[in-house]
Amino acid sequence: MGRLAIIGGGAAGLAAAVTAARELRMLGVPGDVAVYEADERVGRSILATGNGRCNFSNARIDAGAYRNAAFVGSALGALTAGSDPVHAFFADLGLVWREEGEGRLYPLANKATSVLDVLRAAAADFGVREACGRRAVRIDVPDRPGGRFHIRFADGTVGHADAVVLATGGRTARELLPEGIGFAAARPVLGPLRTATDVVRHLNNLRVRCAVTLAGPDGAPKAREAGELLFRDYGVSGIAVFNLSRFAEPGDRLLVDLLPQMPEGDCAGFLHARRRRLSADGRPLSREAFLRGMLLPAVARAVLEEAGLAPGAPFAKRDVPTLAAALKAFPLEVRGMGDERQCQVRRGGADVAAFDPRTLEARAVPGLHVVGEALDVDAPCGGYNLHWAWASGILAGRAAATRLMGSDDVAQGEGR
Ligand SMILES: Cc1cc2nc3c(=O)[nH]c(=O)nc-3n(C[C@H](O)[C@H](O)[C@H](O)COP(=O)(O)OP(=O)(O)OC[C@H]3O[C@@H](n4cnc5c(N)ncnc54)[C@H](O)[C@@H]3O)c2cc1C
Numbered sequence: 001m002g003r004l005a006i007i008g009g010g011a012a013g014l015a016a017a018v019t020a021a022r023e024l025r026m027l028g029v030p031g032d033v034a035v036y037e038a039d040e041r042v043g044r045s046i047l048a049t050g051n052g053r054c055n056f057s058n059a060r061i062d063a064g065a066y067r068n069a070a071f072v073g074s075a076l077g078a079l080t081a082g083s084d085p086v087h088a089f090f091a092d093l094g095l096v097w098r099e100e101g102e103g104r105l106y107p108l109a110n111k112a113t114s115v116l117d118v119l120r121a122a123a124a125d126f127g128v129r130e131a132c133g134r135r136a137v138r139i140d141v142p143d144r145p146g147g148r149f150h151i152r153f154a155d156g157t158v159g160h161a162d163a164v165v166l167a168t169g170g171r172t173a174r175e176l177l178p179e180g181i182g183f184a185a186a187r188p189v190l191g192p193l194r195t196a197t198d199v200v201r202h203l204n205n206l207r208v209r210c211a212v213t214l215a216g217p218d219g220a221p222k223a224r225e226a227g228e229l230l231f232r233d234y235g236v237s238g239i240a241v242f243n244l245s246r247f248a249e250p251g252d253r254l255l256v257d258l259l260p261q262m263p264e265g266d267c268a269g270f271l272h273a274r275r276r277r278l279s280a281d282g283r284p285l286s287r288e289a290f291l292r293g294m295l296l297p298a299v300a301r302a303v304l305e306e307a308g309l310a311p312g313a314p315f316a317k318r319d320v321p322t323l324a325a326a327l328k329a330f331p332l333e334v335r336g337m338g339d340e341r342q343c344q345v346r347r348g349g350a351d352v353a354a355f356d357p358r359t360l361e362a363r364a365v366p367g368l369h370v371v372g373e374a375l376d377v378d379a380p381c382g383g384y385n386l387h388w389a390w391a392s393g394i395l396a397g398r399a400a401a402t403r404l405m406g407s408d409d410v411a412q413g414e415g416r
Pocket of ligand 1: 037039044056172343344384385386389
């Protein structure tokens with residue numbers, strides 16, 4: 001009986017386990033599929049997603065949005081055509097979902113537990129073994145063709161397998177990968193950004209609807225996002241900022257457009273017309289009063305300060321170009337990532353160049369697959385990261401099952 005060891009019982013590991021065990025069951029091939037999980041239960045990472053609701057996929061997945069987009073495009077293309085195979089996988093498990101804004105998919109019951117429940121139930125039905133509290137510390141690759149992998153655990157035990165799926169997520173240790181596979185130390189991204197605090201500390205917890213451009217030190221735009229921005233005393237947060245954080249470097253600038261619906265060329269005209277209207281009845285019109293009803297007072301004060309306009313002075317015609325510039329590109333200097341505990345993924349991990357995108361199998365180590373966030377793949381918010389975890393897990397699970405079908409019946413069991 002062939003053995004498949006899946007290291008890590010998160011999103012990608014469970015998708016790989018269910019896929020492999022289901023394929024073996026459907027073909028009537030005996031096989032042992034085990035999930036080794038460091039935590040005392042599988043799937044805890046899934047429960048934390050989407051604020052407990054699990055934005056598990058997106059209706060409009062675009063491979064171009066991923067880091068290492070060509071590799072991801074080949075991998076997603078290798079899943080069967082027709083309806084999205086990740087969605088078909090979950091439909092087969094019984095999950096029902098609904099679509100929210102921007103194609104985000106959530107389970108109908110609105111709870112991440114629904115997603116984990118269908119995965120665990122299928123895993124149990126197909127005979128997957130869950131081995132929790134088992135932290136893998138090293139994987140010894142076969143020393144001869146047809147040989148077995150030896151997986152060493154922190155508790156001193158050793159497991160043996162014909163194929164291994166490494167699904168240990170963004171914190172994957174370099175030591176788990178064989179030498180020769182490129183590896184970039186991972187750093188958290190997809191989270192809040194720390195900025196110069198002179199402005200933001202006066203705006204803590206205020207939200208604005210805006211568009212934000214991330215510009216490099218030379219002023220060249222690197223990325224743009226629209227949505228809600230949340231000011232924090234250390235910087236800025238919100239989905240638009242999370243997405244920009246994937247490209248941000250210290251020294252970059254965020255240029256916040258506080259009038260995102262208005263083309264830049266129309267802004268001065270709008271401000272002139274507003275000035276005429278608000279002063280038509282002879283009321284005094286200070287610069288602060290000019291922005292009243294348009295921006296939150298604290299935001300208005302910050303914009304005026306940025307523009308170098310004293311709030312109490314009368315709003316003059318000559319103020320229009322300066323104010324228009326500050327409203328369309330309110331600048332914040334990026335200092336680095338903000339609260340790393342809020343970051344949703346880690347950038348880095350195993351170099352995709354070492355893997356076949358159709359199977360996620362290491363080119364130099366047949367039978368070893370690396371999936372999910374353990375690979376150097378990440379994407380914006382919106383269900384993209386979990387979609388990758390499921391998709392890569394399914395591909396690796398399929399390929400590993402195929403390998404097990406051809407493996408000899410030389411099971412060794414586990415020992416110290
Ligand atoms: C707060 C938060 C919210 C998120 N929300 C979303 C969302 O709504 N939508 C979305 O698409 N993405 C979301 N993400 C990202 C998403 O959760 C990850 O991209 C995804 O879980 C990665 O799947 P994975 O299987 O590669 O890793 P994980 O799901 O992290 O699973 C890795 C597993 O391996 C185990 N493990 C690690 N090392 C070892 C070891 N040595 N031995 C044995 N086991 C080990 C871990 O305990 C863990 O169970 C969110 C992330 C966070 C942090």
